Amino acid sequence: MFPEYRDLITQLKGHDVHFTRLFDKHNELDQVIKNKEAHIEPGSQAEIEQLKKEKLLLKDQIYGILRQASA
Template identity: 40%
Template sequence: MLGEMHDILHEFPNLEETIKNLHESDPQFASLMDQHDALDTEIRNLEELNQPIDDLEMEELKKRRALMKDQIYQYLRDNK
Protein backbone atom coordinates (compact mmCIF):
# COMPACT_ATOMS: atom_id res chain seq x y z
CA MET A 1 0.00 0.00 0.00
CA LEU A 2 1.44 3.36 -1.02
CA GLY A 3 2.47 5.72 1.73
CA GLU A 4 2.01 3.16 4.50
CA MET A 5 4.14 3.78 7.59
CA HIS A 6 6.75 1.11 8.27
CA ASP A 7 8.86 2.91 10.85
CA ILE A 8 9.87 0.75 13.80
CA LEU A 9 7.42 2.20 16.33
CA HIS A 10 4.54 1.51 13.92
CA GLU A 11 5.83 -1.97 13.16
CA PHE A 12 6.19 -3.01 16.81
CA PRO A 13 3.76 -0.92 18.88
CA ASN A 14 3.67 -3.52 21.65
CA LEU A 15 7.43 -3.07 22.15
CA GLU A 16 7.39 0.74 22.29
CA GLU A 17 8.95 1.01 25.74
CA THR A 18 11.74 -1.45 24.90
CA ILE A 19 12.40 0.36 21.63
CA LYS A 20 12.62 3.77 23.29
CA ASN A 21 14.88 2.46 26.07
CA LEU A 22 17.23 0.75 23.63
CA HIS A 23 17.28 3.77 21.33
CA GLU A 24 18.42 5.93 24.24
CA SER A 25 20.89 3.50 25.80
CA ASP A 26 22.34 1.46 22.92
CA PRO A 27 24.13 3.36 20.13
CA GLN A 28 24.25 0.29 17.86
CA PHE A 29 20.48 -0.22 18.12
CA ALA A 30 19.82 3.51 17.71
CA SER A 31 21.92 3.61 14.54
CA LEU A 32 20.18 0.59 13.03
CA MET A 33 16.75 1.94 13.90
CA ASP A 34 17.55 5.40 12.54
CA GLN A 35 18.89 3.90 9.30
CA HIS A 36 15.74 1.78 8.93
CA ASP A 37 13.42 4.71 9.57
CA ALA A 38 15.35 6.94 7.14
CA LEU A 39 15.08 4.26 4.46
CA ASP A 40 11.36 3.89 5.17
CA THR A 41 10.92 7.64 4.73
CA GLU A 42 12.86 7.54 1.46
CA ILE A 43 10.68 4.71 0.14
CA ARG A 44 7.45 6.46 1.16
CA ASN A 45 8.59 9.71 -0.45
CA LEU A 46 9.46 7.92 -3.69
CA GLU A 47 6.04 6.24 -3.71
CA GLU A 48 4.00 9.30 -2.76
CA LEU A 49 5.81 11.77 -5.00
CA ASN A 50 5.82 9.31 -7.89
CA GLN A 51 9.54 9.84 -8.38
CA PRO A 52 11.10 8.10 -11.34
CA ILE A 53 12.74 4.95 -10.04
CA ASP A 54 13.23 1.56 -11.60
CA ASP A 55 10.95 -1.18 -10.20
CA LEU A 56 13.98 -3.37 -9.52
CA GLU A 57 15.64 -0.56 -7.58
CA MET A 58 12.48 -0.02 -5.50
CA GLU A 59 12.29 -3.74 -4.82
CA GLU A 60 15.91 -3.70 -3.60
CA LEU A 61 15.17 -0.77 -1.26
CA LYS A 62 12.20 -2.64 0.20
CA LYS A 63 14.26 -5.83 0.63
CA ARG A 64 16.92 -3.84 2.47
CA ARG A 65 14.24 -2.33 4.72
CA ALA A 66 12.82 -5.79 5.46
CA LEU A 67 16.27 -7.15 6.31
CA MET A 68 16.89 -4.27 8.69
CA LYS A 69 13.48 -4.83 10.29
CA ASP A 70 14.37 -8.48 10.86
CA GLN A 71 17.66 -7.46 12.48
CA ILE A 72 15.88 -4.97 14.72
CA TYR A 73 13.26 -7.52 15.73
CA GLN A 74 15.96 -10.02 16.66
CA TYR A 75 17.72 -7.31 18.67
CA LEU A 76 14.45 -6.55 20.47
CA ARG A 77 13.84 -10.22 21.23
CA ASP A 78 17.35 -10.58 22.64
CA ASN A 79 16.96 -7.51 24.85
CA LYS A 80 13.42 -7.87 26.24
Protein backbone atom coordinates in the same frame (compact mmCIF):
# COMPACT_ATOMS: atom_id res chain seq x y z
CA MET B 1 6.70 -0.79 14.09
CA PHE B 2 6.46 -3.33 16.92
CA PRO B 3 3.99 -1.48 19.17
CA GLU B 4 4.27 -4.27 21.74
CA TYR B 5 7.92 -3.26 22.23
CA ARG B 6 7.33 0.51 22.36
CA ASP B 7 8.82 0.96 25.86
CA LEU B 8 11.79 -1.29 25.10
CA ILE B 9 12.46 0.57 21.84
CA THR B 10 12.54 3.86 23.74
CA GLN B 11 14.92 2.37 26.30
CA LEU B 12 17.24 0.88 23.66
CA LYS B 13 17.29 4.06 21.60
CA GLY B 14 18.58 5.87 24.66
CA HIS B 15 21.34 3.39 25.46
CA ASP B 16 22.25 1.23 22.44
CA VAL B 17 24.03 3.06 19.62
CA HIS B 18 23.86 0.06 17.26
CA PHE B 19 20.11 -0.35 17.79
CA THR B 20 19.55 3.38 17.28
CA ARG B 21 21.52 3.32 14.03
CA LEU B 22 19.48 0.36 12.72
CA PHE B 23 16.20 1.94 13.79
CA ASP B 24 17.04 5.30 12.20
CA LYS B 25 18.22 3.67 8.97
CA HIS B 26 14.96 1.68 8.78
CA ASN B 27 12.91 4.86 9.17
CA GLU B 28 15.06 6.66 6.61
CA LEU B 29 14.57 3.87 4.06
CA ASP B 30 10.85 3.86 4.76
CA GLN B 31 10.65 7.56 3.89
CA VAL B 32 12.76 7.16 0.74
CA ILE B 33 10.52 4.30 -0.43
CA LYS B 34 7.38 6.35 0.21
CA ASN B 35 8.85 9.30 -1.72
CA LYS B 36 9.81 7.12 -4.68
CA GLU B 37 6.44 5.38 -4.76
CA ALA B 38 4.69 8.76 -4.68
CA HIS B 39 7.00 9.98 -7.48
CA ILE B 40 8.37 12.75 -5.26
CA GLU B 41 11.85 11.32 -5.88
CA PRO B 42 12.89 9.49 -9.05
CA GLY B 43 13.28 5.73 -8.80
CA SER B 44 12.63 2.61 -10.81
CA GLN B 45 10.48 -0.26 -9.60
CA ALA B 46 13.61 -2.41 -9.32
CA GLU B 47 15.28 0.20 -7.13
CA ILE B 48 12.20 0.42 -4.90
CA GLU B 49 12.12 -3.36 -4.53
CA GLN B 50 15.80 -3.39 -3.53
CA LEU B 51 15.19 -0.70 -0.93
CA LYS B 52 12.26 -2.70 0.46
CA LYS B 53 14.52 -5.75 0.83
CA GLU B 54 17.10 -3.67 2.69
CA LYS B 55 14.38 -2.28 4.94
CA LEU B 56 13.06 -5.78 5.68
CA LEU B 57 16.56 -6.98 6.60
CA LEU B 58 16.89 -4.07 9.02
CA LYS B 59 13.48 -4.86 10.49
CA ASP B 60 14.54 -8.47 11.05
CA GLN B 61 17.70 -7.30 12.82
CA ILE B 62 15.74 -4.86 14.97
CA TYR B 63 13.25 -7.59 15.91
CA GLY B 64 16.09 -9.93 16.87
CA ILE B 65 17.56 -7.31 19.18
CA LEU B 66 14.16 -6.62 20.73
CA ARG B 67 13.47 -10.31 21.36
CA GLN B 68 16.92 -10.80 22.89
CA ALA B 69 16.59 -7.71 25.09
CA SER B 70 13.15 -8.73 26.32
CA ALA B 71 14.24 -12.25 27.28
